[in-house]
Amino acid sequence: MATGKRGLIATAVTVVCAVTLLAAPGPAFASPGPGPAPSAGTTLAPGKDLEAVRDRLDKLYRAAARATDEYNAAEEKADRQSAQIAELAEKIVKGKERLARLKNRAGAAAAAQYRGGGLPPEAHLMLSDDPQEFLDRAGRVRQGQHAAKGLLGELARAQQDLEQYAKDASAQWKKLEAGRKAKATAQKKIEKQIAQAEKLESELRKEDQERLAELEKEAAHKAQTAWLDSGILDEITGKASAQGKKAVAYATAQIDKPYRWAAEGPKSYDCSGLTSQAWISAGRGIPRTSQEQWKRLRHIDVRDMRPGDLIIYFDDASHVAMYVGDGAIVHAPRPGRTVTLAGAGSMPILGVVRPDADAHADADADGG
Incomplete structure (x- = not known):
């Protein structure tokens, strides 16, 4: 030869x-300065x-x-x-x-x-x-x-x-x-x-940071209220499958753990790291990213969703959460936040996917 x-x-x-x-984290990169922002110590107009x-x-x-x-x-x-x-x-x-x-x-x-x-x-x-x-x-x-x-x-x-x-x-x-x-x-x-x-x-003053957090909550509450006012929750009666219950149990057990990009647990998660690991814990592997979850998992009508299903958000499928029932989701929101419960309609819904589309609802599962 x-x-x-x-x-x-x-x-x-x-x-x-x-x-x-190659799998080791890459070097840190110096980030360019942000665009125009309020200078430290300046109080913003309401x-x-x-x-x-x-x-x-x-x-x-x-x-x-x-x-x-x-x-x-x-x-x-x-x-x-x-x-x-x-x-x-x-x-x-x-x-x-x-x-x-x-x-x-x-x-x-x-x-x-x-x-x-x-x-x-x-x-x-x-x-x-x-x-x-x-x-x-x-x-x-x-x-x-x-x-x-x-x-x-x-x-x-x-x-x-x-x-x-x-x-x-x-x-x-x-x-x-x-x-x-x-x-x-x-x-x-x-x-x-x-x-x-x-x-x-x-660079925001403390009072502006607090008001900003309130604005975020108000926007989410407004979106969730509008979603509930549509009567959608009356139509969502699906029950979780046995695997779906396990996935929900895993995801909710991670509440209060910090968000970290590219993290898959057990100490921190990004949005799709949480959902993929939850389903792996239930015995079913799913794609790692929210976009691939949207592409490759079976699409379900919002009215037919059940606990354990994944809700994909925004037009670019850049965020994913797990539906846990009663109009609520568990998700890892973004940097600086922790895994938390939120309203399923608090962000623009692109659609719903089901990791265990071949499984029947568990007879003993609670209603979603």
């Missing part, structure tokens, strides 16, 4: 160790100015949520690619062992032919005193020739397989490198948006 191909094989075999380095700050914060945290989805998606791809590289590395090792065995067999066959003198069958006939013995030997020679051809073919196939495994490993490695860059780019976006939002909040 050529030196270049040996290098590829060596790279693939050692890749499993190198992969773990209403309009603070509402503008709230709108700005909402946009910054939404942008961070989208970037977090990008980061999580890149990490999920990296995990799959790492597994594929590990599998290829194992195939390469086994392929090299198989090739070595075949070469040994080929060498033994060549040595046997050498010991036989390499004489043609006609010469053996002339030297043989027993025609029947010659015929027996001739049959064995033909069998040996057929086996030799088969061995050479097997050697060629083993060589081709080994070269293909090396090429595949190299391709997966390149994809993994591209994924690492995507993660780094997403991390830079996340840190930039969060840093801007935190700086903006830190």
Whole structure:
């Protein structure tokens, strides 16, 4: 095998160790200064100015949520690619062992032919005193020739397989490198948006921070009230499945734990980290990000949802929460907040998805 191909094989075999380095958190990035913001110590005018700050914060945290989805998606791809590289590395090792065995067999066959003198069958006939013995030997020679051809073919196939495994490993490695860059780019976006939002909040006077928190609560309450006033809750009567109950129990047990982007517990979570881990705890794996949950899980009408279903929010599917019944959700809202209960209609609903669409409602479950 050529030196270049040996290098590829060596790279693939050692890749499993190198992969773990790519999963480590990337370096921190310096974030640019935020846009115009109230200077520290300045009291904002009631209403309009603070509402503008709230709108700005909402946009910054939404942008961070989208970037977090990008980061999580890149990490999920990296995990799959790492597994594929590990599998290829194992195939390469086994392929090299198989090739070595075949070469040994080929060498033994060549040595046997050498010991036989390499004489043609006609010469053996002339030297043989027993025609029947010659015929027996001739049959064995033909069998040996057929086996030799088969061995050479097997050697060629083993060589081709080994070269293909090396090429595949190299391709997966390149994809993994591209994924690492995507993660780094997403991390830079996340840190930039969060840093801007935190700086903006830190420059508010204490009384403005308190009023801002009140504005956030009022906006959520207004949206939830409008949602309930539509009479929707009268139509939502679905009961949780057995797995849905377990998922809800897990999610609600995380209440008061802090939000942290890209976190999947057990000490902190981002929005989709909470929902995906809750369903994993219930025995069902689901996509890691809110956008993939929206794309790949079965869509359910809001009126048909039941506890354990996931509500996807905003047009870009950048937030997800778990419905727990009685018009409430449990979710990890954003940086600076903790896992909490909230109204299901407190944010713009894109739609509802069901992780266990194949399961029936549990007869003993409480109504949703």
